Amino acid sequence: LRRLNMRDMIENNASIIKRTKLLEPKCLPLVETATYDWLLPGEDYELEIPDVIYVKYGIGVAHGKLTCTNYQIRFDAYDKELCVNGENHVEIPLFAIDKVNKIGDLLSSFFAGQSEHGYAIELECKDMRLIKFSFVPYCNSRSKVLSWLSKNIAPCNRLFTNQYIDNCNISSSLYDIYDPILEYSRLGIKQTDGPWRLSLANHNYALCPTYPAKLLVPSCATDEILFESSKFRTKGRIPVCCWRHPENGAALCRSSQPRVGIVGNQCNFDQFLILSIQQASVASHPDVAPPDITESLAEIDQFGPPPLIIFDPRPRVNAVANTVVGAGFESSQIYRNCQVRFLGIANIHAVRESYSKMRNFCNSRIPKENVPSAALNTDWFQHLTTIFNGANQIANKIRKGVSALIHCSDGWDRTTQLISLVQLLLDPFYRTLKGFILLIEKEWLSYGHKFADRCRTNIKEDVKSQERSPIFLQFLDCVYHLISTFPECFEFNEKLLRELLIHVHSCKYSTFLHNCERERKEFLQKKKVIISLWVFIFNNASHYCYEGYDPQQADKKLFFNASKLQAWPLYPAPKAI
Numbered sequence: 001l002r003r004l005n006m007r008d009m010i011e012n013n014a015s016i017i018k019r020t021k022l023l024e025p026k027c028l029p030l031v032e033t034a035t036y037d038w039l040l041p042g043e044d045y046e047l048e049i050p051d052v053i054y055v056k057y058g059i060g061v062a063h064g065k066l067t068c069t070n071y072q073i074r075f076d077a078y079d080k081e082l083c084v085n086g087e088n089h090v091e092i093p094l095f096a097i098d099k100v101n102k103i104g105d106l107l108s109s110f111f112a113g114q115s116e117h118g119y120a121i122e123l124e125c126k127d128m129r130l131i132k133f134s135f136v137p138y139c140n141s142r143s144k145v146l147s148w149l150s151k152n153i154a155p156c157n158r159l160f161t162n163q164y165i166d167n168c169n170i171s172s173s174l175y176d177i178y179d180p181i182l183e184y185s186r187l188g189i190k191q192t193d194g195p196w197r198l199s200l201a202n203h204n205y206a207l208c209p210t211y212p213a214k215l216l217v218p219s220c221a222t223d224e225i226l227f228e229s230s231k232f233r234t235k236g237r238i239p240v241c242c243w244r245h246p247e248n249g250a251a252l253c254r255s256s257q258p259r260v261g262i263v264g265n266q267c268n269f270d271q272f273l274i275l276s277i278q279q280a281s282v283a284s285h286p287d288v289a290p291p292d293i294t295e296s297l298a299e300i301d302q303f304g305p306p307p308l309i310i311f312d313p314r315p316r317v318n319a320v321a322n323t324v325v326g327a328g329f330e331s332s333q334i335y336r337n338c339q340v341r342f343l344g345i346a347n348i349h350a351v352r353e354s355y356s357k358m359r360n361f362c363n364s365r366i367p368k369e370n371v372p373s374a375a376l377n378t379d380w381f382q383h384l385t386t387i388f389n390g391a392n393q394i395a396n397k398i399r400k401g402v403s404a405l406i407h408c409s410d411g412w413d414r415t416t417q418l419i420s421l422v423q424l425l426l427d428p429f430y431r432t433l434k435g436f437i438l439l440i441e442k443e444w445l446s447y448g449h450k451f452a453d454r455c456r457t458n459i460k461e462d463v464k465s466q467e468r469s470p471i472f473l474q475f476l477d478c479v480y481h482l483i484s485t486f487p488e489c490f491e492f493n494e495k496l497l498r499e500l501l502i503h504v505h506s507c508k509y510s511t512f513l514h515n516c517e518r519e520r521k522e523f524l525q526k527k528k529v530i531i532s533l534w535v536f537i538f539n540n541a542s543h544y545c546y547e548g549y550d551p552q553q554a555d556k557k558l559f560f561n562a563s564k565l566q567a568w569p570l571y572p573a574p575k576a577i
Contacts, residue, residue: 036067040508042163043071047148049141053134054090055117057365057575062088066133068148071160071508073097073123075133092123092131093506094160095457097153098468099124102146103132121145126455126470126505128355128571130363154456160507165531177434177534178441180214186429187244188284195219195280196241201226208236210412210448210516216241218276228269232259234327237411239273241280242443243423248401249285251277252394252426254419254447256411257312257319260328274335274405278305281403288401304337308403311394313345313414322409343390345414346383348454348469354379355470361574362567368576375567385562387414387478391421392559398426399557413471416449421478428554432491433545437534440500444472448516455505457513472504480568486558488550496544498570499537509533 036045047068054061054075064077075090104118117134121142124130135142152158181191181198189196199215201207201223207215207230217226217240230236237256244251259265310330312319319329319342332339346354357378366374375381394404404422408414420443429435444451451457453467476497483490483497504512510530514520524530537544567573 038074039069040071040164042160042165042167043069044163045069047144049135049145051136051141053117055120055132055134057363064089066145068145068152070094070152070158070163071506073149090131092125092129093502093508094149094152094158095154095455095507096126096502096505097123097149098126098456100146100149100153102142121149124359127473127501128359128362130359130572159457159513161510161513161531162527164508165510165527165529177532178438178446180212180216180442180446183438183442184216188246189216189244193219195283196244199223199226205518208238209518210235211237211240212446212517218273218280220279221273221276225269225273229267229273232265232267232270233257234259235410237407237448238270239277239405239407241277242419242447243427244281244284245398245401245426247285248288248399249281249283250398250401251281251403252398252419252422253277253403253405254411254415255405255407256415257322257327257407257409258330259326260323260331261326262323264331266334271335274308274330274338275305277405278308278337278403281308282306306403307337307339308335308405309397310335310338310340310405310407311343311390311418312340313343313390313406313408313418314347315344316342318347327409341393343386343393343418345386345390345408345418346379347409348413348471349466350379351383351471351474352466352469354383355473358571362572363574365575365577371574371576374574381565383474384478384481384565387417387421387474388481388560388562390418391425391478392562394418394422395425395559398422412447412449413454413469416443416447417471417475417478419443420475421482424479424482425558425560428489431489431554433496433537433541436492436496437537445511445520446517450515451504451512452515452519455512457505457507473501476501477568480570481565482558482560483546485560485564486553486556487546488548488553489556489558490546491549492544493546494570496537499544500533501570503533509536 039045045067049066049068051063052066052075053063054077062077062079064075067074067076072094073092077088079088101122101124103120103122117132119137119142120132120134122130122132133145135145184196184198185191191198195218196216197219199217200213202211202215203213205211205213207227215226226238229238233239234256239253239255241251241253258267258270312329322328329340330338358380361374361378364374394406397404406415406418420439423430423439423443427435430439449472450467451472454469454471456465456468480494480497483492483494503509507513509532510520510523510527511533514523
């Protein structure tokens with residue numbers, strides 16, 4: 001600053017004044033009457049900032065006003081020049097904002113060389129959007145928005161669903177759309193006799209706090225065995241059956257990693273539980289020929305139990321590293337006729353980093369010839385490829401009558417992705433609208449995917465940001481590729497996936513607010529009623545159904561070729577220059 005003489009300062013000020021005049025209200029089309037007919041029940045207006053520019057790819061797209069409510073930030077263009085999905089406004093639910101970046105300051109805006117839109121804020125969103133708003137320098141409009149945002153985005157104790165519930169007339173919540181008794185009965189599992197039973201050992205969540213209250217386990221495995229096995233599995237997440245092939249009886253199971261450690265700890269109760277699963281899968285279909293053991297496992301005991309493959313989504317090196325902290329993976333020498341196969345799927349931290357790269361890529365200006373390489377450098381498509389390769393492998397073995405157990409470290413991220421995709425590949429029911437919602441209720445909500453932590457909608461401030469990871473978004477991306485490749489096999493369309501992506505972060509509904517079934521029940525007991533997203537979807541079912549759905553194609557065997565991956569059209573497309 002000392003080097004600036006008086007002439008320089010005058011010239012710079014004149015340039016700044018010239019630029020800021022572009023934003024003066026008198027130069028813009030004015031809104032005759034401020035209307036807020038878009039406000040939801042319980043949504044309150046809190047702050048309004050006029051003369052804001054919506055910036056995309058570094059270019060001012062439209063002038064308008066920014067309205068801040070207890071639910072969202074909304075930008076309304078002063079005219080119809082802005083068109084996003086056919087609308088002249090942009091909505092960002094507060095809890096869908098991952099991070100707020102302040103761009104430029106008064107000192108930098110003082111210099112003429114700075115961009116016209118250099119005095120701005122940038123919102124890093126959880127749905128691949130990167131939204132930038134430019135403000136008039138030398139006024140406090142930006143500071144007002146920044147101050148307000150610091151108090152109203154996660155983590156904070158302002159969950160909009162609380163206000164929404166209190167201001168809605170609710171006749172039914174449809175929260176209990178998933179009934180495990182009905183679902184397992186659909187799979188042909190009898191409650192009175194047979195090789196499987198529905199255990200209530202976790203009715204008070206003492207067995208495993210993050211598992212559902214009702215668990216499908218082998219009939220010969222007593223509740224005492226389940227409790228002993230839970231001591232040997234991280235977070236107490238024991239091996240349980242989630243789905244059974246209707247024709248050959250092969251069981252699809254899930255759990256967390258065993259506590260074997262470096263010294264190779266063993267648990268007879270856990271071994272018995274795995275053995276019981278192997279035997280139950282065959283006992284349920286005694287008339288079906290046993291699977292071809294020669295292709296099931298590399299080494300097998302001809303006189304041992306039916307084969308079972310343990311699919312570990314982790315890279316092998318990561319699983320080995322976990323033995324240092326007392327965990328790890330099963331040994332085929334201890335678990336008879338079991339084989340562990342590592343799938344090399346990245347952990348939540350690698351996915352979070354890849355998502356950040358992908359979001360920057362989707363919202364950037366890139367030379368046309370560099371677009372393919374820039375997309376590959378995000379690693380996003382590589383992660384999707386490993387997930388699909390794993391799901392295809394598991395589905396193939398299940399079709400051949402070989403039971404499978406899936407577990408990563410804690411069994412609530414990669415395990416949930418895989419077990420859900422496998423069931424979509426194998427069971428036509430889950431490709432219907434009701435079936436897909438039931439699948440999410442069963443595998444994601446009841447079996448404890450940590451939505452509050454992964455989506456960072458948790459109101460607890462002590463939750464680390466490292467817990468945030470777009471695991472559910474990644475799953476929805478995979479489902480998009482399935483319905484776009486086999487559209488006639490799916491009753492629902494892409495609009496449903498978009499709706500889910502919005503409301504997994506919006507906190508408008510109570511569906512995705514918590515980390516497990518236990519937390520949701522505690523919330524329900526406190527509020528007495530909840531508003532489920534499924535109510536809204538079923539009331540507008542025609543909007544989410546694909547007209548070309550052909551039930552005759554329902555039994556088609558699905559296998560996705562991961563070489564056909566492409567960017568989900570929901571994501572912003574990079575601007576090629």
